[in-house]
Amino acid sequence: MKAIVTVMLKDGVLDPQGKAIGQALGTLGFTGVGDVRAGKVIVLELAETDPSQAKAAAEDMARKLLANTVIESFNVTVQPE
Amino acid sequence: MKAIVTVMLKDGVLDPQGKAIGQALGTLGFTGVGDVRAGKVIVLELAETDPSQAKAAAEDMARKLLANTVIESFNVTVQPE
Numbered sequence: 001m002k003a004i005v006t007v008m009l010k011d012g013v014l015d016p017q018g019k020a021i022g023q024a025l026g027t028l029g030f031t032g033v034g035d036v037r038a039g040k041v042i043v044l045e046l047a048e049t050d051p052s053q054a055k056a057a058a059e060d061m062a063r064k065l066l067a068n069t070v071i072e073s074f075n076v077t078v079q080p081e
Numbered sequence: 082m083k084a085i086v087t088v089m090l091k092d093g094v095l096d097p098q099g100k101a102i103g104q105a106l107g108t109l110g111f112t113g114v115g116d117v118r119a120g121k122v123i124v125l126e127l128a129e130t131d132p133s134q135a136k137a138a139a140e141d142m143a144r145k146l147l148a149n150t151v152i153e154s155f156n157v158t159v160q161p162e
Contacts, residue, residue, distance in 0.1 A: 006122055021123060024146055032128030041087055041120045047113030065105055
């Protein structure tokens with residue numbers, strides 16, 4: 001089973017990478033681009049076959065390693081294969 | 082309209098960050114974790130209101146700036162707000 005963990009900076013936390021991307025898009029001539037936020041996505045191949053248990057395991061991994069929950073929030077989705 | 086661009090290394094391209102995450106999860110005692118791939122997610126706030134035009138614009142941005150298409154593949158989804 002595949003678990004997809006998306007980690008984003010929380011709203012209100014300064015995102016310099018997103019700001020830099022927004023400025024670079026403006027330099028390249030793209031218009032109508034407002035706020036840009038950059039985050040990470042981690043795709044985990046899990047041996048667990050039960051979707052709810054796989055989701056719980058991935059959430060535990062996110063809390064303990066993948067996300068810094070002081071400044072980042074995460075979201076887990078699972079995909080059967 | 083919100084466009085979400087997910088950028089991942091192509092299959093077959095070595096992913097040291099994913100490998101490091103997989104090893105760290107093992108060290109922390111998580112079992113049953115197979116392949117781990119790490120990527121980026123960029124959330125763009127676009128003024129464009131037409132979903133297909135917003136998607137086309139975000140794909141253009143991904144090709145020109147956000148992804149290195151030699152080694153990375155990208156996927157764009159749009160979300161009305």
